[in-house]
Amino acid sequence: MEFGDKIKELRTKNQLTQEKFAIRLNVTRQAVSNWENNRNLPDLELLILISTIFHISLDELILGGNNVNNMTEKLIKDGSKTRRAKLNMVTTLIGAFLLIFGFACIFIKANSVEYVDASGTLHENFYLLPIGFLFIFAGMIVFLVTGIKFINDSFRSKK
Incomplete structure (x- = not known):
């Protein structure tokens, strides 16, 4: 599962609109939309905040299973x-x-x-x-x- 799909699934599962989710993260609604459409990726601080809000581990949020997705590739490249x-x-x-x-x-x-x-x-x-x-x-x-x-x-x- 791609990172954007994972974010969208978690957001809708918790009955949050993009606007409400963006307010909780102190970002714009456009940033959330870009994440969900895999146009952009959040930084590490936001990943930690997202994992805290949804009570999900960073491994599950970033890796989203066994497949390597865009977020994993970005983290490897940054490292x-x-x-x-x-x-x-x-x-x-x-x-x-x-x-x-x-x-x-x-x-x-x-x-x-x-x-x-x-x-x-x-x-x-x-x-x-x-x-x-x-x-x-x-x-x-x-x-x-x-x-x-x-x-x-x-x-x-x-x-």
């Missing part, structure tokens, strides 16, 4: 978008950290003092340059891969 956004944020933070650390290594190398001690040993922190460039390169790669993945996902979602 994957949230995971993707979190992944993008984490990789962006990692890339920024790598770039900052790389520039810090180069800055420290540029401002450090090189000297020869009394025994003739040269004291130089030469290792900071390759490490700095390595971190800058890694940060740029992370940003590049994240950007390409984001653009690829944007084109896929438009299709």
